[in-house]
Amino acid sequence: MLSRFSNEVLSHGADAVLPQNLNDYWIETLQTLCDDFLDRNFAIDQCTETLEMGDPVLVSCVHEVLHAKQKAVPDISAEEMAEKVTIYALSITMETIRRESGIKMPTPTLQNLLSIDRIVQFGKINPDFGQFLKRACITPESKTPAGEGWLQRLKNKILSRITES
Numbered sequence: 001m002l003s004r005f006s007n008e009v010l011s012h013g014a015d016a017v018l019p020q021n022l023n024d025y026w027i028e029t030l031q032t033l034c035d036d037f038l039d040r041n042f043a044i045d046q047c048t049e050t051l052e053m054g055d056p057v058l059v060s061c062v063h064e065v066l067h068a069k070q071k072a073v074p075d076i077s078a079e080e081m082a083e084k085v086t087i088y089a090l091s092i093t094m095e096t097i098r099r100e101s102g103i104k105m106p107t108p109t110l111q112n113l114l115s116i117d118r119i120v121q122f123g124k125i126n127p128d129f130g131q132f133l134k135r136a137c138i139t140p141e142s143k144t145p146a147g148e149g150w151l152q153r154l155k156n157k158i159l160s161r162i163t164e165s
Contacts, residue, residue: 005057014068017061019095020107031096034089054085062088068110087114094122
C-alpha cells in the first residue's frame, strides 16, 4: 500500500497529503489507518497511553509535511513523530467529519495542519468530536494520570490551549 500511496499521492508533493486534497479512496483508506492508530494509542475512558508510531503511510504523510515546512529532512525524535502522527490522524478524522456532515470549517494548510490549536477549535464547534477528545482524556474535565510520555505531553499542550480560550 505504501508504494501505491507514494505513486498516487506523495509524488505530487506535500500539498497532496492535506486531508481536503485526498480523493475519496485515500481519505477512506487513511481514516481506517487513523482509526487503528488512535484505537491502539488512546484507551477511551481509561486514560492510558502506549507508544505506537503509526502505520508507515501516516508517518510518510507527516514526514512530507515536515520536510516541506523545514526545507530539509526533518530530524525529530520518535516521541515527536508519534505526537505529529496523532495530530495528523485527528486532522484526517476532522476532514472525514467535514465531508460526511457538511460542517463548515477552514481547511488546513501545510503551516497549520499539525497544529494542536486546530484540533481544539474543531472540538469546540463539533460536540461529538469534543466528546471524543474528552473520552480520550485530553480535555480539562478528564482525569489523566501523571506521566512524562509523548501522549501526556500532547494532552498537556491541548489542555493549555483549551484553558487559554
